[in-house]
Amino acid sequence: MRQTLLLVCLTITLVAAIPKPNKTSRVKDEPLSSHQHYENEEHNPDYDHEAFLGEEAKTFDQLSPEESKERLGKIVDKIDRDLDGKITKEELKSWIQYTQRRYILEDVDRQWKAHNPNNKDSVTWEEYKKMVYGFMDDMEPSELESNAEEGFSYKDMIRRDQRRWGIADTNGDHALDKEEFTNFLHPEDAPHMKEIVVVETMEDIDKDKNGFISLEEYIGDMYRGVKHEDEPDWVRNEREQFQNYRDKNKDGHLDPDEVKQWIIPPDFDHSEAEAKHLIQESDADADGQLTKEEIINKYDVFVGSQATDFGEALNRHDEF
Numbered sequence: 149m150r151q152t153l154l155l156v157c158l159t160i161t162l163v164a165a166i167p168k169p170n171k172t173s174r175v176k177d178e179p180l181s182s183h184q185h186y187e188n189e190e191h192n193p194d195y196d197h198e199a200f201l202g203e204e205a206k207t208f209d210q211l212s213p214e215e216s217k218e219r220l221g222k223i224v225d226k227i228d229r230d231l232d233g234k235i236t237k238e239e240l241k242s243w244i245q246y247t248q249r250r251y252i253l254e255d256v257d258r259q260w261k262a263h264n265p266n267n268k269d270s271v272t273w274e275e276y277k278k279m280v281y282g283f284m285d286d287m288e289p290s291e292l293e294s295n296a297e298e299g300f301s302y303k304d305m306i307r308r309d310q311r312r313w314g315i316a317d318t319n320g321d322h323a324l325d326k327e328e329f330t331n332f333l334h335p336e337d338a339p340h341m342k343e344i345v346v347v348e349t350m351e352d353i354d355k356d357k358n359g360f361i362s363l364e365e366y367i368g369d370m371y372r373g374v375k376h377e378d379e380p381d382w383v384r385n386e387r388e389q390f391q392n393y394r395d396k397n398k399d400g401h402l403d404p405d406e407v408k409q410w411i412i413p414p415d416f417d418h419s420e421a422e423a424k425h426l427i428q429e430s431d432a433d434a435d436g437q438l439t440k441e442e443i444i445n446k447y448d449v450f451v452g453s454q455a456t457d458f459g460e461a462l463n464r465h466d467e468f
Contacts, residue, residue, distance in 0.1 A: 216451055217444050217447050227242075234437040234438070235440075236436075236437050237420070237427060237436070240438070252333075256330045256334070276313070280309075281306055308351075312335065312348075315341060316329070316331045336412075342408075345412065350404060352369065355368070359404075361401055361407060362400070363401070366390050366402065370383070394406060396409070429446060430443060430449055
């Protein structure tokens with residue numbers, strides 16, 4: 149729940165043929181799963197399943213253990229890039245990164261086609277603006293300034309998109325090629341875009357515009373409480389996270405540096421940590437690598453009662 153509410157809202161959400169803009173475009177360096185890895189000090193296998201299977205994971209309860217193992221075996225063949233019969237930590241890490249990025253690549257492909265129907269090498273800002281914000285041509289000036297119900301301004305949205313566009317335009321030609329367009333849509337994955345992630349997060353959450361995020365603003369961004377109802381446990385946990393971990397200097401609010409450490413935590417590689425964990429759980433001969441047999445024997449660690457769309461992926465001959 150908590151991670152879902154904190155996940156990135158993309159600048160564009162593809163709806164019908166041409167997307168309309170979202171009011172927020174915050175990104176966050178999330179763990180590999182919407183599940184907690186440990187709950188009440190107990191290991192939660194659903195975290196591992198989602199981390200290994202990625203965004204394409206679906207419930208798989210209808211499959212028998214034999215069917216689960218057969219599908220997992222096909223995935224293992226794809227992970228073994230050098231075909232030596234061993235899955236190394238790096239190969240497993242690469243696979244986890246691939247599954248986590250796959251939804252991004254598919255999203256970029258959809259939006260690139262939508263914004264670039266003639267398949268040109270690049271898309272200009274004016275082309276993008278016309279396609280996404282062209283509906284505003286018929287709006288009254290007052291409508292452009294604010295939307296009381298939604299709490300955003302179309303003019304602010306254009307300003308934010310244009311600012312992010314300029315940062316993504318690394319060669320300064322006022323157009324984005326597909327790689328630059330990817331960084332525009334998903335700035336969390338591009339080192340040179342991460343500062344704008346922090347700026348946009350501050351703009352979204354800092355409602356009183358004092359340059360800091362208070363505890364009330366932090367909680368309010370995730371949870372709209374109902375009067376006379378107790379807060380859910382996850383909200384109380386977030387209050388503790390803010391007070392004990394997010395607010396490093398204990399001054400009662402988050403400054404931009406603290407926000408950066410929150411949404412782009414340094415020096416922690418979720419994919420590598422998960423790869424190590426999966427190997428530790430499955431490496432029967434303790435040689436630091438996994439065979440297909442070791443993985444299949446521990447299939448419940450990797451897929452459990454969940455499966456994946458990778459059956460469809462294999463039929464489509466997706467490359468990894």
